[in-house]
Amino acid sequence: MRDESLHPCNDQVPIISVRNLGTRFGRNWVLRNLDLEIERGEMVALVGGSGSGKTTLLRQIDGLLIPTEGEVRIFGESLFGGGILRERAIRRRFGVLFQQGALFSALNVYDNVAFPLRELKLLDEGMIHDLVMLKLAMVELLPQHAALMPAELSGGMIKRVSLARALALEPELLLLDEPTAGLDPDRSDSFVRLICGLGAELGLTVVFVTHDLDTLAALATKVAVLAEQRILAYGALREVMQMDHPFIHNFFHSERAARALNAAALTTKA
Amino acid sequence: MKPGRRFVRRAGIASTEQNGGAVATLSGTWTLAVVGREIDALNAELAALAKRAGTSWDCTGIEAFDSAGALLLWRTWGRRLPGAISLRPEHRRIFERLAAADQCPAPAGEPRLSYAWIRKLGDGAFKLQAHLVDFVALTGQVALNLVYLCRHPAELPRREISANLFKAGVRAMPVTALVGWLIGVVLSYLSSLQLRQFGADVFIINILGLGIIRELGPLLVAILIAGRTGSAMTAQLGVMRVTEEIDALNVMGVQRSLRLIFPKVAALAVVMPLLVVWTTAAALLGGMLAAQIQLDISAPFFFQTLPKAVPIGNVWIALSKGLVFGIAVALVACHFGMRVKPNTESLSANTTSSVVTAITVVILLDAVFAIVTRNVGLA
Ligand SMILES: Nc1ncnc2c1ncn2[C@@H]1O[C@H](COP(=O)(O)OP(=O)(O)OP(=O)(O)O)[C@@H](O)[C@H]1O
Ligand SMILES: [Mg+2]
Numbered sequence: 001m002r003d004e005s006l007h008p009c010n011d012q013v014p015i016i017s018v019r020n021l022g023t024r025f026g027r028n029w030v031l032r033n034l035d036l037e038i039e040r041g042e043m044v045a046l047v048g049g050s051g052s053g054k055t056t057l058l059r060q061i062d063g064l065l066i067p068t069e070g071e072v073r074i075f076g077e078s079l080f081g082g083g084i085l086r087e088r089a090i091r092r093r094f095g096v097l098f099q100q101g102a103l104f105s106a107l108n109v110y111d112n113v114a115f116p117l118r119e120l121k122l123l124d125e126g127m128i129h130d131l132v133m134l135k136l137a138m139v140e141l142l143p144q145h146a147a148l149m150p151a152e153l154s155g156g157m158i159k160r161v162s163l164a165r166a167l168a169l170e171p172e173l174l175l176l177d178e179p180t181a182g183l184d185p186d187r188s189d190s191f192v193r194l195i196c197g198l199g200a201e202l203g204l205t206v207v208f209v210t211h212d213l214d215t216l217a218a219l220a221t222k223v224a225v226l227a228e229q230r231i232l233a234y235g236a237l238r239e240v241m242q243m244d245h246p247f248i249h250n251f252f253h254s255e256r257a258a259r260a261l262n263a264a265a266l267t268t269k270a
Numbered sequence: 271m272k273p274g275r276r277f278v279r280r281a282g283i284a285s286t287e288q289n290g291g292a293v294a295t296l297s298g299t300w301t302l303a304v305v306g307r308e309i310d311a312l313n314a315e316l317a318a319l320a321k322r323a324g325t326s327w328d329c330t331g332i333e334a335f336d337s338a339g340a341l342l343l344w345r346t347w348g349r350r351l352p353g354a355i356s357l358r359p360e361h362r363r364i365f366e367r368l369a370a371a372d373q374c375p376a377p378a379g380e381p382r383l384s385y386a387w388i389r390k391l392g393d394g395a396f397k398l399q400a401h402l403v404d405f406v407a408l409t410g411q412v413a414l415n416l417v418y419l420c421r422h423p424a425e426l427p428r429r430e431i432s433a434n435l436f437k438a439g440v441r442a443m444p445v446t447a448l449v450g451w452l453i454g455v456v457l458s459y460l461s462s463l464q465l466r467q468f469g470a471d472v473f474i475i476n477i478l479g480l481g482i483i484r485e486l487g488p489l490l491v492a493i494l495i496a497g498r499t500g501s502a503m504t505a506q507l508g509v510m511r512v513t514e515e516i517d518a519l520n521v522m523g524v525q526r527s528l529r530l531i532f533p534k535v536a537a538l539a540v541v542m543p544l545l546v547v548w549t550t551a552a553a554l555l556g557g558m559l560a561a562q563i564q565l566d567i568s569a570p571f572f573f574q575t576l577p578k579a580v581p582i583g584n585v586w587i588a589l590s591k592g593l594v595f596g597i598a599v600a601l602v603a604c605h606f607g608m609r610v611k612p613n614t615e616s617l618s619a620n621t622t623s624s625v626v627t628a629i630t631v632v633i634l635l636d637a638v639f640a641i642v643t644r645n646v647g648l649a
Pocket of ligand 1 (some may be wrong): 025026028048049050051052053054056057099142
């Protein structure tokens with residue numbers, strides 16, 4: 001009856017819930033008293049200044065870093081304490097895109113994307129081949145790129161390959177650390193379209209860190225603002241923009257921001 | 271679906287007969303996690319249905335669908351949508367993507383060659399040539415650095431040299447002393463067992479003195495340093511290539527051979543003769559101890575006899591061996607370090623090659639020494 005427990009279908013609990021989280025590096029608290037609850041199907045943009053702890057927060061959500069205090073639940077359960085099989089089953093339900101890509105440097109593009117599929121040990125090579133090619137096509141990579149090594153890729157291509165790898169296991173939840181940094185505007189747009197489409201088809205939940213207001217305005221259904229070591233505001237873009245806080249003011253109400261957000265508003269209306 | 275209720279997700283297939291043709295009704299969850307578990311059974315069932323002419327497919331009952339589930343159907347349908355199919359619009363998108371991915375032509379693979387081994391042999395020869403050319407270039411570069419530094423002594427990379435002296439020299443002292451001492455004890459013990467049978471006890475001093483000072487000491491140190499310091503040097507340079515640090519140095523106008531390679535070669539050239547003295551001393555002390563216990567040869571007697579048994583020429587040979595071996599190990603380590611490609615596999619392969627090659631080169635050089643100095647120091 002293990003399968004039952006591996007596929008809990010409790011759709012009602014928040015997909016991510018972070019309670020009273022605190023993180024300390026040495027003597028320095030990076031996060032403190034942080035609360036965040038993310039519902040299924042949301043596209044959450046996590047914004048915050050550089051060095052404010054966005055990557056650190058993501059690393060705690062995906063269980064790479066154990067919080068100094070507080071609790072993180074993902075799909076309603078804690079990653080740890082349920083044994084290794086259970087942890088693996090949970091981990092297979094979310095995909096992670098690292099800020100620096102984190103591709104396996106000894107494997108070529110194809111094998112990087114095929115790696116998680118092979119780890120499943122369920123699919124034959126023909127099926128894996130088709131899935132890998134599909135994922136590569138989804139992130140707009142050409143079949144001839146499949147044989148390249150990570151060191152031979154451009155910065156933006158690294159991002160797209162690691163996105164393809166994160167998508168390989170058809171995750172329910174995607175954690176993306178600056179997915180559009182290093183992409184040209186065209187690719188940024190098609191990335192936004194891809195994620196939007198996947199969200200509609202698969203009911204994907206996405207948490208993404210971004211500094212790019214165009215991406216944020218086009219994709220995010222909710223915005224979480226990380227400042228002063230906690231989530232300062234969490235809600236729809238409009239609500240968050242209304243808050244009166246120096247960081248929010250600088251981030252959303254600068255001239256540049258106004259331009260980007262207006263443009264986005266126009267395109268969504270049209 | 272009640273909140274919190276758990277149930278087993280399944281991919282369902284049902285077939286019914288309807289005016290002449292079969293109707294396949296698909297339902298449930300068609301996702302990677304689910305179809306993966308029973309992929310063979312599903313494949314067989316789908317194939318049986320697809321084989322019958324005029325089967326119509328009803329996929330509207332599918333609740334969760336992803337590209338793995340879609341791919342399974344796509345493959346049974348022969349990579350196209352069947353004529354009679356009803357499909358939710360959001361699921362149709364997935365098939366459109368599959369069709370689009372099929373449009374991209376697969377890249378042509380490498381053509382298969384008969385006589386692949388000939389090609390391999392040729393590749394190997396070219397590779398060896400490339401290694402030799404690179405190695406000579408590296409050696410020349412270091413020599414040029416030396417000339418340059420003689421003209422501009424202010425640019426001597428003092429910090430790097432001293433850091434390398436410390437890491438390769440001081441830190442290696444305990445392990446080289448220990449190994450030397452143990453080898454000395456073992457050698458002396460085994461030899462004295464033999465010598466006592468012939469009553470040739472005093473010759474233990476000749477054996478130990480000549481064997482350790484001339485051969486074992488320098489060789490032992492060189493092998494230890496190749497494993498310990500050579501591998502570290504290769505790995506360090508290799509990681510610097512992986513993380514593009516060497517490129518960063520280059521764009522800042524820092525000459526990499528002067529800053530990275532020359533200090534390593536210089537440090538090992540200085541430190542190896544010293545380590546040879548240190549290790550040889552430890553080995554002789556060990557040998558002396560064993561000789562005292564086994565053959566009752568006292569320490570003062572051992573010391574007095576040693577200079578008579580071993581001509582001073584041997585010490586010079588040992589020191590020059592140390593110098594040459596040190597330079598060779600450092601050059602080999604740097605050579606392989608600079609060849610690391612920016613991936614982890616290449617890093618590990620080059621580190622291994624560095625150690626193996628360094629030890630081989632040291633032994634070859636030792637043979638050369640044996641030939642060249644055959645008339646020196648053998649009373
Ligand atoms: N392993 C670590 N040890 C010590 N300090 C760390 C560690 N990881 C992160 N920090 C510190 O935590 C803070 C937050 O880092 P983090 O990488 O989460 O920032 P970020 O919000 O992702 O920034 P950016 O937008 O620049 O990526 C920084 O001040 C960083 O120095
Ligand atoms: Mg970050």
